[in-house]
Amino acid sequence: DAKTTQPPSMDCAEGRAANLPCNHSTISGNEYVYWYRQIHSQGPQYIIHGLKNNETNEMASLIITEDRKSSTLILPHATLRDTAVYYCIVSGNTPLVFGKGTRLSVIA
């Protein structure tokens, strides 16, 4: 079973920051937090991952709380092309187990 809890859906205005929350209260010390997204039933696309420090790349920022029990994915300037299902996954050296994710709708 997935070890994460995400809201089923969110809306975001185009050009605004999209903040997607994720709870993972049972995360183990060696498990990373991964974020993927899936657009129109294509294969999931890697966004970012982190262990305990905040991370930033060209796509997004990942904020992990100090106790590591929750995290937030931030898309700084959402566009219509960011409309997708976003999956938060915790994993050590094991295959990814997907939960239901958050369906993000970016609205013009």
Added chain:
Amino acid sequence: SAVISQKPSRDICQRGTSLTIQCQVDSQVTMMFWYRQQPGQSLTLIATANQGSEATYESGFVIDKFPISRPNLTFSTLTVSNMSPEDSSIYLCSVATGAYGYTFGSGTRLTVV
């Protein structure tokens, strides 16, 4: 990150037949993973395929229904056997790619009629 080529991209098959899905990776990888995504659902792990050993199946999936081959470090196949309409899904392969986490193929959209 690795590049995965998955074939076929889609197929429509008659019930009772079998379909073999191919997954080719542009680099050598130890483990490959096969997932199923039923309509409107999330991804479910079918099995993990290691080169040189039998695949490890998740609960609810059996080798007779989903035989997997892993002849080398860049290739794997998943066969969906004796298909029924309930097997209509998207099937995806995935590999671990180190710093980029896991990479997924574009999927095979299977419709069983």
